[in-house]
Amino acid sequence: MERKKFLKDSLAALGLATVLPLACSKSSGGSSSSGSSSGSSGSSSSSGSCTVTSTETAGPYPTITPSSYVRSNIVDGQTGVALTIKIYIKNINNSCAALSGALVDIWHCTAEGYYSEYTDTPGGSYATVDYTSSHFLRGRQTTDSDGLVTFTSIFPGWYSPRAPHIHAHIYNSGGTSLLITQIAFPTDICNTVYTTVSPYSNRGVQDTANTADMVFSDSLSNELSSVTGSVSAGYVLTHTIYVSA
């Protein structure tokens, strides 16, 4: 329901531009004219108007900052059973050896089945600059010499009509896509989590089995992860993804 609303509203939001061109004010004495081309990004965007040029001490000095996806802990305040996600990337073009330096993006839904993009700015509203939380349960890591990336997250919930899953996008070190895939969960562990722990238990078990899932049904053998642990101690998911790099 909320997802549909988001999709509908986001279309309207694309048209929500806030441009208010004004004629040049005669009263702004001492001001200097700033750039003239529309969309220029000088001290102030201008289209035939004058604004006061800023006269301040230079700074704060910006520094190059990685995407906020780049972090190992992607929980960002979301509630759920602890899940450590260990993904090994191996290269079929190099005797299935570990692929180091690959970028791995993962994303998955909350315990109640929502993705961050549907709760961040529903209807195209404004997000809060509280740094990373608007992109919760999404992360990016670079594989080490063993081809391994590790994320700290929560056990995902599920939404209809899909089996529980984690999305993964693997890129080479230059950002070129190598593979887009999904990771499936063992059904017995899902059943335990979804029936014994709130808020998962509010919704109960998934409505779609791995074997009936539109994504996994024909490829489960290479997309099913291994999961160990317990509700109280948390779970560890281990999975190997083979790419052609």
Add this chain to the structure above:
Amino acid sequence: MQKRAIRLAYRKIIDVNAQKPWEKYVFEDSYREFLMQAQLYNPEKKYSSFGELIIHVPNAEKLHFLVSASVVGYLKQLNGKIPDIVNAIGKHFLPFRNYRFEIINSDIRSKEKHQVAINFLTEPLTWHDTIGSQLLVSLSNTDQQPQEEGETPTELFSIQPYLTIHSLKELT
């Protein structure tokens, strides 16, 4: 005049003409993230422009959100002050906490076409009066200290291109 609480919105457009380091970083990093994320919706590189992706690929409008992660760190570096917009004495003064990132145009084969906007939404300001073309406002959180008890520190500024009054509330 009747006192009103207003929020301003400033739409800052950043494109290939970016001059300042902060703008260049936003341009470069948002383009890099666009190239990475666009591959989700365009695995065979069938489409070149952002506009084509939006028209032809379901859910490609999620790219606004997906690419926004590349600029969150830069927004943090602004220390809560909207860039560019200055008061009558030439100082940045507008506080913000909320933003909306949008991709205006882009193209996987042409960096020059990459153009994004950051929409900054201010915290509420109290609008006391209008003097000529300038608005006299006060901020709820301000660095200014009143000289005497009972005084309200104020800011005077002009509405300027790409700055608008986003919302208004009558104060009693």
